[in-house]
Structure formats: C-alpha cells, structure tokens
Amino acid sequence: MQMFFPFTQTPPQASSQSGSAHTGGAGASPAGAGSLTPATWGWLPLICCVEALGLLTLAVADNANRANAPWGDTLFWIGLAILFLPIAIRLLSSAPSRAERIGLVVILGMALYVVKFLAYPVMFTFFDELLHVRTAQDLLAQQRLFTFNSQLPISPFYPGLEIVTTTLSQLTGLTIFTAGIIVIGVARLLLLLGLYLFYEGVSQSARLAGIATMLYMTNPHFIFFDAQFAYESLAIGLGAFTLSLVVDRLRAAPGYRASFTVAIWLMLGGLTITHHLTSYAIVALLLAWGVIFLWQRLWTRSGVNAPIGIGPIDVAIVGVLMTIGWAFATNSLVVGYIGPYLTQTTQQLSNIFAGLSPARALFVDYAGQTEPLWQIIVAFAAIALITLGLPLGLWRIWRTQRANAAALTLGVGSLLYPISQVTRLAVDGTSIASRLPDYIFIGVGFTLAMTMRAPVVRATAQRWLRQFTHGGRATSDPRGAPRQMTGYTSLIGRVVLQVLLLVVFIGEVVIGAGPNWNRMPGPYQVIADMRSMNSESIIAAQWARTHLGPGNAFTADRDNRLTLATYGDQTIITDIGYSVDLATVFTSPTFTATDLALVRASHVRYLLVDLRLTTGLPHVGVYFEQNEPQAFAHTSPLSYAALTKFGALPGVNCIYDSGDILIYDMGVYTNAS
Amino acid sequence: MRLKLSDLHLLALGAIVTLAFTPLHALLQQSSATPLTGAALVIAALVGVFAVLAPGYALTAALFPHAPLGLVKRMTYTLGFDFSLIALGGLALNLTPWGLSYTAWLLALGGVTLVASVVALLLHDGRPLTVEPLIGWALPGANHTQTVGNVRAGALIIVALLGIGGAMTLSVAGANQAQQSEQTAIGASLWLLPITQTGVGAQEQVGVRNLSANETTYRLTLTMNGQVVQVWSALDLRANQTWTATVNIASLAANGATGSAEQLTATLALGATPTTTYRQATAWVAAPAAATGAATMSATTTSSVSVAVKRRLAPSVRP
Numbered sequence: 001m002q003m004f005f006p007f008t009q010t011p012p013q014a015s016s017q018s019g020s021a022h023t024g025g026a027g028a029s030p031a032g033a034g035s036l037t038p039a040t041w042g043w044l045p046l047i048c049c050v051e052a053l054g055l056l057t058l059a060v061a062d063n064a065n066r067a068n069a070p071w072g073d074t075l076f077w078i079g080l081a082i083l084f085l086p087i088a089i090r091l092l093s094s095a096p097s098r099a100e101r102i103g104l105v106v107i108l109g110m111a112l113y114v115v116k117f118l119a120y121p122v123m124f125t126f127f128d129e130l131l132h133v134r135t136a137q138d139l140l141a142q143q144r145l146f147t148f149n150s151q152l153p154i155s156p157f158y159p160g161l162e163i164v165t166t167t168l169s170q171l172t173g174l175t176i177f178t179a180g181i182i183v184i185g186v187a188r189l190l191l192l193l194g195l196y197l198f199y200e201g202v203s204q205s206a207r208l209a210g211i212a213t214m215l216y217m218t219n220p221h222f223i224f225f226d227a228q229f230a231y232e233s234l235a236i237g238l239g240a241f242t243l244s245l246v247v248d249r250l251r252a253a254p255g256y257r258a259s260f261t262v263a264i265w266l267m268l269g270g271l272t273i274t275h276h277l278t279s280y281a282i283v284a285l286l287l288a289w290g291v292i293f294l295w296q297r298l299w300t301r302s303g304v305n306a307p308i309g310i311g312p313i314d315v316a317i318v319g320v321l322m323t324i325g326w327a328f329a330t331n332s333l334v335v336g337y338i339g340p341y342l343t344q345t346t347q348q349l350s351n352i353f354a355g356l357s358p359a360r361a362l363f364v365d366y367a368g369q370t371e372p373l374w375q376i377i378v379a380f381a382a383i384a385l386i387t388l389g390l391p392l393g394l395w396r397i398w399r400t401q402r403a404n405a406a407a408l409t410l411g412v413g414s415l416l417y418p419i420s421q422v423t424r425l426a427v428d429g430t431s432i433a434s435r436l437p438d439y440i441f442i443g444v445g446f447t448l449a450m451t452m453r454a455p456v457v458r459a460t461a462q463r464w465l466r467q468f469t470h471g472g473r474a475t476s477d478p479r480g481a482p483r484q485m486t487g488y489t490s491l492i493g494r495v496v497l498q499v500l501l502l503v504v505f506i507g508e509v510v511i512g513a514g515p516n517w518n519r520m521p522g523p524y525q526v527i528a529d530m531r532s533m534n535s536e537s538i539i540a541a542q543w544a545r546t547h548l549g550p551g552n553a554f555t556a557d558r559d560n561r562l563t564l565a566t567y568g569d570q571t572i573i574t575d576i577g578y579s580v581d582l583a584t585v586f587t588s589p590t591f592t593a594t595d596l597a598l599v600r601a602s603h604v605r606y607l608l609v610d611l612r613l614t615t616g617l618p619h620v621g622v623y624f625e626q627n628e629p630q631a632f633a634h635t636s637p638l639s640y641a642a643l644t645k646f647g648a649l650p651g652v653n654c655i656y657d658s659g660d661i662l663i664y665d666m667g668v669y670t671n672a673s
Numbered sequence: 674m675r676l677k678l679s680d681l682h683l684l685a686l687g688a689i690v691t692l693a694f695t696p697l698h699a700l701l702q703q704s705s706a707t708p709l710t711g712a713a714l715v716i717a718a719l720v721g722v723f724a725v726l727a728p729g730y731a732l733t734a735a736l737f738p739h740a741p742l743g744l745v746k747r748m749t750y751t752l753g754f755d756f757s758l759i760a761l762g763g764l765a766l767n768l769t770p771w772g773l774s775y776t777a778w779l780l781a782l783g784g785v786t787l788v789a790s791v792v793a794l795l796l797h798d799g800r801p802l803t804v805e806p807l808i809g810w811a812l813p814g815a816n817h818t819q820t821v822g823n824v825r826a827g828a829l830i831i832v833a834l835l836g837i838g839g840a841m842t843l844s845v846a847g848a849n850q851a852q853q854s855e856q857t858a859i860g861a862s863l864w865l866l867p868i869t870q871t872g873v874g875a876q877e878q879v880g881v882r883n884l885s886a887n888e889t890t891y892r893l894t895l896t897m898n899g900q901v902v903q904v905w906s907a908l909d910l911r912a913n914q915t916w917t918a919t920v921n922i923a924s925l926a927a928n929g930a931t932g933s934a935e936q937l938t939a940t941l942a943l944g945a946t947p948t949t950t951y952r953q954a955t956a957w958v959a960a961p962a963a964a965t966g967a968a969t970m971s972a973t974t975t976s977s978v979s980v981a982v983k984r985r986l987a988p989s990v991r992p
Binding site: 040041044045046048049051052053055056058059060062063066067102114117118119120121122139142143144145146159160163164166167168170171172173186187189190193194197234237238241242244245256259262263266267269270271273274521524534535536539540543547548647650651652653654655656657658659660668 | 714717718720721722724725736737740745746748749750752753754756757758759760761762763764767772773774775778779819822823825826827828829830832833834835836837839840841843844845847848849850851852855856859860861862863864865866867878880882884941951952953954955956957
C-alpha cells in the first residue's frame with residue numbers, strides 16, 4: 001500500500017494544544033486517519049447561537065430600515081459587532097483546535113454572507129446582479145453561450161457563473177434567484193476553506209491561518225460586493241482554492257504532483273472563463289510567487305531548504321497563457337472594458353496631484369448624503385491601523401519566513417493596500433478601488449496576522465498593561481520576549497486588541513458599503529441602484545413583457561433599464577452596448593432635432609420615464625449614462641418638463657402610466673411601428 | 674463472494690442512474706405537455722442535485738486515490754472541482770449541436786462521474802475512501818462525557834439553526850410586506866395599447882390594474898380630441914385585479930375625422946375624487962377613411978370576473 005505523504009517538508013510547528021496545522025500527511029486530516037482523538041466542539045455550538053442572535057438583530061434592523069425607523073442603522077452595526085467579535089476573540093486565543101478554527105472561520109464567513117441575503121431576501125436587486133441575471137436568462141433561453149448583453153457586453157464572455165447557476169437551475173428546477181443564492185453561497189464556502197487551507201499551507205499554523213482568514217473578511221467588500229450574484233463572487237472562491245492547491249502541490253509527494261498539476265490547470269481554466277480581473281490577480285500572484293521562489297533558489301542562500309522543483313512558476317505560466325488566450329478568443333473585449341477605467345483613473349489622479357482638479361469628496365455620495373462623523377472617524381482609523389500594522393508584519397515575515405516564497409509574496413502584495421486607497425480620490429478610481437480589496441487582502445490578511453503574532457507586539461502590550469495596572473512597578477523582559485499574562489492584564493490586553501480589530505472591521509465595512517442606502521433595504525431613493533429598483537419599476541417591466549412582448553428596443557434611466565432587461569426581457573439601448581448615448585433625449589428641456597436624430601439612429605421604440613428622478617440628485621452620480629451632461633456633478637434634479645415633453649409630441653403615445661412611471665411609444669419617429 | 678460497497682460504488686451506480694434517467698426524463702417530458710409534477714419532479718430534482726455534486730467528488734477520488742484528505746479538504750476539492758468542471762463543461766457543450774440543454778448536461782455530468790468513479794475504483798483496489806470526522810461525535814465508543822458534550826452541542830446548534838431560520842423568515846416577511854406597501858402606494862396602473870394598427874378595424878386596448886391591497890372603485894373616461902366618447906363610472910376592482918376593454922376606433926370616422934390623426938385619451942380617476950386625474954394614457958389614432966358604423970367595446974377582468982360590453986357610441990358625444 002502506498003502511503004500518501006504529500007508534505008515532504010519539515011512537519012508543522014507543534015504549537016500549543018491543537019492549534020498547529022497538520023500532524024502529518026498530505027492534506028491529511030489533523031485528526032489523522034482515525035488514529036488520533038478527534039477534537040472537541042470547543043466554543044463552536046455556543047458561538048453558533050451568538051451568530052444566530054446577531055443575524056436576528058440584523059433582520060430586525062433591516063425591517064426597521066424598511067419602515068424608515070431611525071434606529072435601524074444603529075442596530076445594523078450592533079448586529080455586525082455581535083457577528084464578528086465572539087469569533088475574533090476565540091480565533092485569537094490559543095485554545096481552539098484546528099477543527100474549531102475551521103468551524104469558526106466558516107461560520108463567520110457564512111454569517112456575513114447571510115447579512116446580504118437578509119437585506120434582500122426575495123430577489124436580486126444589486127446593480128451588478130441584474131446585469132448577470134440577464135446573461136443567465138439569455139443562456140437559459142437560448143441554451144447557448146456568448147449571447148449579447150447590451151448593459152454589460154463582457155459578461156457573456158466570462159460565463160462561468162452563469163453556466164454553473166443555470167445548470168443548477170435546469171437540473172433541479174430552482175429559479176435563477178434560488179440557484180444563484182446557492183451558487184454564491186457555495187462559492188463563499190469555497191473561498192473560506194480555500195483561503196484557510198492556503199494560509200495554513202503557507203504558514204504551517206492553524207492559528208495563524210484562522211486569524212489571517214478572519215482578517216481577510218475585514219476587506220471592505222466581503223459582506224456585500226463579494227456576496228452579490230456577480231462573476232467575481234464565484235471567481236474569488238475559485239482563485240483561493242487554486243492557491244491552496246498550489247501550496248499543496250509544493251509539499252506533495254512526487255507521486256501526486258501530477259495530480260495536483262492537473263487539478264490546478266482545471267481550476268485555472270474555470271477561473272479564466274469566470275472573471276477577468278480575478279484571473280489576472282491570481283495569475284499575477286502566482287507569477288510573483290514563482291519569481292521570488294526562483295530568486296531564492298538561484299541567487300540567495302535562503303532558499304536552500306525550499307522544496308525541490310520550480311515552485312509555482314509553471315502553473316503561473318499556464319495561467320498567463322490561459323488568460324491571454326481567452327482574452328484573444330473573446331476579441332480582447334476586456335481591454336476595451338477595463339482599459340478606460342485605468343487610463344481615466346490615472347489621468348484623474350495626475351490632475352488631482354497637479355492641482356488641476358479637486359479630489360473626489362470622500363464619505364459623501366453624489367446626492368450629498370454624508371456619512372455620520374463616527375463612521376468617518378472609524379473608517380480612517382481602520383485605514384491607519386492597517387497601514388501602521390503592515391510594516392510590523394512585513395518585518396516579522398522577513399525575520400521568520402524569509403525562506404518562504406509564498407509568505408514573502410503575500411507580504412509584498414500587502415504593500416498595495418496604501419496605494420489602492422489613493423485611487424479612491426479619483427471618480428473612476430472607485431470602480432478600481434472597489435475591486436482591488438478582494439485580492440490585496442489576501443496579502444493584507446496574512447501580513448496583519450503576522451503582525452498580531454509578533455512577539456514585540458505582545459511584549460509591548462504586556463509592558464504597557466503592567467505599567468497601567470501596577471503603576472509601572474513591573475519590569476519588562478529585556479529580550480522583548482512575550483511573557484505569560486495572567487488575569488486582569490491579559491483580559492485588558494485582549495479587550496484592547498478586540499476593540500482595534502472591531503474598528504478595522506467596522507471601518508472597512510463603512511468604506512466598502514458606503515452610505516446607509518447601499519447597505520440596508522428601505523424606501524425608494526433616486527438612482528440608488530438597489531433602493532431604486534422597487535415594485536413600481538418591476539411591475540412596469542413585467543407589464544412591458546406581457547403587453548408588448550419581449551425584445552422591444554427600450555431605453556430608460558440607469559436602474560429601470562435593469563428591471564426592463566430582466567423582469568421585462570426587453571432589449572436595452574445603451575451607450576456601452578450600441579454606442580448611442582440617449583441621455584440628452586431625456587435631459588434636454590425640449591425635444592430637439594438632435595434628440596430626434598438620436599432616437600432615429602438608435603431605433604429605440606419605447607422610452608420609460610421615471611418621474612421620481614425629478615425629486616432628487618442621483619446617488620450614484622448619473623441618471624442615465626457615465627458620460628451624460630453633468631455626470632457626477634449634478635447640482636439640481638431633472639426637470640419635470642424635460643421628462644414629460646414626449647407627451648406633447650405629435651404621434652407619440654403615452655401607453656402606460658403608473659403614477660411615477662410613464663412609457664412612451666416613439667414608433668412614429670423610429671418607423672418601427 | 675461478498676461485495677463491499679464503498680462510496681465509489683455508490684457514485685458509479687448514481688452516475689448510471691443519472692445516465693439512464695436522461696432518456697426517461699425526455700420520455701416523460703414528451704408524454705405530457707405540462708412540466709413534471711409530484712414524484713417525477715422530486716426524482717428529477719434529486720438526479721439534478723446528484724449530477725451537480727457528484728463529478729467533483731468522483732474526480733477528487735480519481736486524482737488522489739490513496740489520500741486520507743480529511744473532511745475539509747475533500748469537501749473543498751469536491752466543490753472546487755465541481756464548479757470548474759461545470760464551467761468548462763459548458764464551454765464544451767456549447768460546441769455541440771445540443772448546446773447547454775438539460776439532456777446534454779445530464780449526459781455530460783453523468784458521464785464524467787461514471788468515468789472518474791471507475792478510474793478511482795481501479796486505483797483504489799476496492800478500498801473505500803476514508804473521510805474522518807472533524808469533531809469527535811461520530812466516533813463509535815465515545816465515552817459518557819463526550820456523549821453529553823455532543824448532546825449539548827447538538828442542542829445548541831439546533832437552537833442556532835432555529836435562530837437563523839427565524840432571522841431569514843423575519844427578513845422575508847419584512848421584504849414581502851415592504852413590497853406590498855410599495856404596490857399599495859402605486860395604487861393603480863393604466864394603459865392604452867393598439868391591438869391592431871390604424872386603418873379599418875383599428876382597435877385599442879385600455880386596461881387598469883388595481884395594485885393596492887384593498888378593493889377600489891375607479892372612474893375611467895375615454896376622450897377623442899378632448900370629447901368624451903366613453904365612460905366607465907364605477908369600475909370596482911379587487912386587490913391586484915386587472916380590467917381590460919377593447920375599443921374599436923372605426924366608428925369614429927363617421928363623425929368626420931377622416932384621414933387625420935386624432936388623440937385618444939384614457940383618464941383614470943379614483944371613485945372618491947372623480948374629477949381629479951389619477952392616471953392618463955394617450956394614443957394617436959388615424960381615423961379610417963370609410964365609416965363602418967358603431968364603435969364596439971368589450972371589457973374583461975381577470976380572475977373569475979369577465980364582462981363583455983357592446984355599446985353604441987351616441988353620435989352626440991362627437992362634435
């Protein structure tokens with residue numbers, strides 16, 4: 001019988017109790033093959049109850065916010081703290097077993113996934129979600145890939161999410177919503193387990209892996225952005241799992257390396273066709289890791305104990321070939337999609353630093369809604385704590401993990417965190433900044449975990465606490481080594497650490513989720529995506545499908561387009577899809593010859609007008625298109641006269657009226673009737 | 674010879690059942706015009722769940738035949754491989770004439786599972802996979818303390834699950850209530866649509882949907898170029914009830930509107946405030962050249978209510 005011992009390196013540190021990683025064997029269970037006593041439950045069951053309490057609190061908070069109760073927002077933060085703190089406390093402790101740590105990170109990650117579900121439990125409402133729903137609907141209807149999505153043309157060319165979701169939907173009879181919730185939930189589970197196994201493989205410590213995974217969950221988009229039905233939510237799970245496979249392969253017995261290589265190729269393939277940015281980020285990480293690995297082996301003496309082989313460089317090259325190949329196979333659509341964001345952000349940042357244009361106002365949305373002062377303070381404190389914590393973690397990585405190429409790579413990757421914060425100053429930078437944390441926090445989580453495990457941190461904390469609690473009578477350890485804290489000092493130290501962790505967590509949620517309307521359900525707000533796509537929009541879209549039939553050329557504001565495309569199954573004329581910007585048709589005070597020319601050129605048959613747009617500024621900065629007049633700089637709402645001018649045009653029918661929403665038939669101008 | 678069944682045997686068996694179910698499902702679908710119901714639906718769903726989850730498990734067993742991976746890794750590998758296999762399988766199926774259809778998926782996923790589990794069985798020498806529990810409650814012969822601990826843990830987890838279920842229920846109820854409130858706030862929608870285009874026999878459909886939670890009375894008025902041509906003075910619609918009527922434009926030509934475009938307007942008012950416009954829809958109609966007599970109207974409501982009305986338009990209502 002061939003024994004399976006993929007990990008040929010030095011066995012992991014035998015840290016206190018069962019907090020260490022593997023006790024041997026390739027991916028072998030720490031409990032061994034039934035030979036060791038399995039771990040106890042620890043605090044897991046009790047913490048499950050606390051998490052349930054936190055979720056109940058959040059459900060009440062959401063319902064309160066739906067009813068416009070002012071205390072809903074406060075309860076939301078309390079609920080989040082209930083979810084985060086107990087698990088953070090337990091993970092920082094040395095007591096839990098590996099099994100309990102895995103349970104803790106899974107429970108926390110899944111509970112944070114449920115937070116988004118509780119906010120919108122009956123349908124997809126996030127902007128990106130409906131874009132992908134349309135792609136999934138087309139796939140389901142046509143049973144073919146690479147359909148046309150006029151609102152996100154690149155989506156059908158990275159169809160991994162839609163394939164998996166529609167397959168589950170087809171084979172089980174579930175709706176796209178239910179199947180999507182399950183798929184993203186499983187992807188979240190994959191992310192948590194993959195990340196944990198990756199960190200554990202790199203650090204050979206279950207305790208550090210647990211802390212690092214928890215710190216990853218403080219990334220600003222973990223709760224909402226990464227929980228939405230969108231391709232990156234699935235891709236980041238695939239990416240994390242791929243990384244864990246690469247670590248496993250490095251330590252695998254020679255007989256299994258080929259198996260791991262096949263598995264990694266399979267995962268890279270799936271990742272490549274699921275999401276462009278995530279595949280690039282994971283491949284870039286692998287490349288950096290491979291280069292550092294080779295550098296260690298070839299040019300330094302620090303890699304003498306490194307495992308034999310070429311490290312991850314071969315799979316990184318395969319990844320590069322796959323991503324570039326797929327980009328070419330899809331006519332380089334991705335260049336046209338991502339390129340403008342990069343160039344515009346660079347341009348805007350250079351203008352800001354040159355003093356030519358002001359920086360984007362932070363913590364205030366485009367409708368002027370400012371976040372509370374305490375949230376702004378906590379957000380800045382979070383950024384400061386992370387930024388200040390990184391150098392210590394880097395120093396510790398250099399001191400203790402210098403021979404570990406993966407650890408070095410993660411440390412270097414974490415340096416992108418302060419840089420990514422700068423992009424928030426640019427208008428287009430938010431689009432980039434909102435996608436980077438998923439990847440940067442892979443490094444930040446590890447580096448900060450190293451910071452928290454640094455002896456100097458623990459020794460300093462103890463010294464300060466002793467002086468605080470004993471009037472400075474205690475002397476510090478001259479070597480700076482940690483001393484066992486007992487009783488009160490230990491408790492205070494942990495409380496301080498927990499408070500700092502909570503500040504990081506809450507602060508990053510503030511940064512990522514933004515104002516109240518972006519986090520919680522509630523009454524309608526003007527162009528606020530999930531808060532704009534309410535019943536009236538959906539009913540109008542459903543009416544269009546029933547009474548006009550599918551596939552009519554429609555246009556509308558940014559949010560009603562999505563409901564028309566998904567609930568209404570209409571063809572939406574957009575700038576990104578058809579290179580026709582119809583924004584001025586809506587915004588011009590009178591129907592001009594230019595508007596007529598635009599309507600004719602676009603062949604748009606129906607205009608959906610939402611009169612609620614006259615009641616406020618757009619919360620996301622634009623009413624219709626990214627390049628509309630006064631985009632991201634609106635100072636007054638759209639005029640009622642401008643939006644209702646179509647009713648006075650000869651031959652134009654107002655075929656639908658639900659109070660706020662009117663649908664005009666422009667067939668007389670487009671000769672479509 | 675005694676056959677010892679392992680998870681891989683069951684997997685292979687499941688894959689065969691899945692493959693066998695494919696023509697059966699097609700047959701069931703052909704034999705009845707309606708979608709599957711009852712037991713057939715349950716079986717189809719179970720086969721679907723198996724087809725989605727099994728390939729990753731089988732592939733893990735085939736790639737790492739002798740690995741005591743442990744529960745966590747085996748689960749992670751299974752999920753990861755499943756997602757990637759399905760995503761890449763979609764690409765492959767797209768190249769086939771069948772596309773990403775139900776049948777094609779069952780055959781593809783069942784086939785992958787069967788092949789992978791047979792490979793795994795061959796490599797395994799007939800030994801079952803060992804999946805160790807994370808927590809000790811599954812071990813036989815657990816001592817009394819551990820049993821008590823397991824019972825306590827189980828009870829707490831049940832409480833937690835009830836709490837999470839309660840949170841979800843609360844949230845769904847809140848979201849549904851909010852939706853109902855939004856609909857009530859809308860009140861009603863009105864539409865006016867051409868059924869047939871202009872010319873002889875042109876027809877328009879006028880419709881009203883009561884979106885409020887209560888029965889509501891509406892007053893609907895049709896005007897042609899400002900002149901009232903039809904009035905429904907008391908439309909009683911229950912919650913979420915839809916009412917429609919078909920208007921024949923042809924007769925309007927008799928009133929001298931030949932050849933010119935005219936504007937038909939539907940104005941909805943609440944019964945309590947009949948003079949205040951609540952909703953309004955318009956349609957430009959070209960009156961036909963030849964007079965054809967009386968306008969014909971028919972009205973229908975959804976649910977069990979269906980009313981047909983034929984009414985002669987009084988010549989006096991037109992100028």
